[in-house]
Amino acid sequence: MPIPQAKLTPEELLQSAVGLTGTVERLAAENVRLKARVKPVSVSVASGRGVAERWRTQYQHDGKWTRTAKDSGEVIYNALCDLGDNPDIEAVAKAIGNQSWSYLTCSGCNDYVTRAADFSDNYSDHEIKLCQACLEDGLGALTKTQ
Numbered sequence: 001m002p003i004p005q006a007k008l009t010p011e012e013l014l015q016s017a018v019g020l021t022g023t024v025e026r027l028a029a030e031n032v033r034l035k036a037r038v039k040p041v042s043v044s045v046a047s048g049r050g051v052a053e054r055w056r057t058q059y060q061h062d063g064k065w066t067r068t069a070k071d072s073g074e075v076i077y078n079a080l081c082d083l084g085d086n087p088d089i090e091a092v093a094k095a096i097g098n099q100s101w102s103y104l105t106c107s108g109c110n111d112y113v114t115r116a117a118d119f120s121d122n123y124s125d126h127e128i129k130l131c132q133a134c135l136e137d138g139l140g141a142l143t144k145t146q
């Protein structure tokens, strides 16, 4: 039994081709728009790694150490070096006298935290890190206003 074939006029064929091209272009544009909107979110974890070297960069200039509120910069640097390559974050905080060098700072509550969702990107120095409590508060507020 022969398969019936739709007969299209050249005008109808052209219309179909134009329609398909338009659809492909619309989908491509939508794909670009979606990709531009989706920002990768990573998780940052507090770490004591590299703190000693950052400390030296901040407090040693031309071979001379700056004094900090707690102690001389050099005494603290040596204490940080004694903690090893990957020191415990609380040990770093004790050596320095505050948590700002080894903990993360939440952009929402300004607390020092050990883990945070990181919305920062490589194209700006604007840093956005949010702790779980702030993310949950924000989600709750958004949900309540729907």
Ligand SMILES: [Zn+2]
Binding pocket: 106, 107, 108, 109, 110, 111, 130, 131, 132, 133, 134, 135
């Ligand atoms: Zn927070």
